[in-house]
Amino acid sequence: MTSFISHTTVDCADAYALSEWWKPVLGYVDLEDDPNEPGHEECLIRDPETGHLVLFIEVPDTKSVKNRIHFDLMPREGTRDEELARLREHGAVEVHDLRDQWGPGTGWVVLADPEGNEFCILRSPAEREAARAAHEAEA
Structure with missing residues (x-):
C-alpha cells in the first residue's frame, strides 16, 4: 500500500x-x-x-528558520532569467544567486515570497535541453 x-x-x-x-x-x-x-x-x-x-x-x-521543504519552479515558457525578472517585479526578494556556479548557464536563484517562504527558479526545459545538446556536441 x-x-x-x-x-x-x-x-x-x-x-x-x-x-x-x-x-x-x-x-x-x-x-x-x-x-x-x-x-x-x-x-x-x-x-x-x-x-x-x-x-x-x-x-x-511566525517563520523563524529556513524552509525544510520549498518549491523549485521551472518556467513554462521563456528563460530562467526572464522568469526571475517577472517575479522580482511581482515582489519576490532574492535570497541567494547560484547561477553559473557549475559552469555557464547552470544553477538557480533562491527567492522569497512576501512572508519569507523560500523558493527556487530553475532553468526552463528549453534551456536545459540546449545545454545538454551543446555538451553532447562538444563531446
Missing part, C-alpha cells in the same frame, strides 16, 4: 494575501465552487493544467 500527495500546504500569517500573491506566479486559480476571499483562514488554489493544489493555511507562529 502507498499514499499520494493530496496537496501542498503552506503555513502563513495571511492565507488570502499569500494565495493571491502566488496565483499569478504559478498560473493557478481558485476552485470554482470555493473561491478565496479576504479573511479566509484556509485558501486553496489549483493548477488548471495539472490539477495540483496548494493550500495556504493561517498559523499563529
Whole structure:
C-alpha cells in the first residue's frame, strides 16, 4: 500500500494575501465552487493544467528558520532569467544567486515570497535541453 500527495500546504500569517500573491506566479486559480476571499483562514488554489493544489493555511507562529521543504519552479515558457525578472517585479526578494556556479548557464536563484517562504527558479526545459545538446556536441 502507498499514499499520494493530496496537496501542498503552506503555513502563513495571511492565507488570502499569500494565495493571491502566488496565483499569478504559478498560473493557478481558485476552485470554482470555493473561491478565496479576504479573511479566509484556509485558501486553496489549483493548477488548471495539472490539477495540483496548494493550500495556504493561517498559523499563529511566525517563520523563524529556513524552509525544510520549498518549491523549485521551472518556467513554462521563456528563460530562467526572464522568469526571475517577472517575479522580482511581482515582489519576490532574492535570497541567494547560484547561477553559473557549475559552469555557464547552470544553477538557480533562491527567492522569497512576501512572508519569507523560500523558493527556487530553475532553468526552463528549453534551456536545459540546449545545454545538454551543446555538451553532447562538444563531446
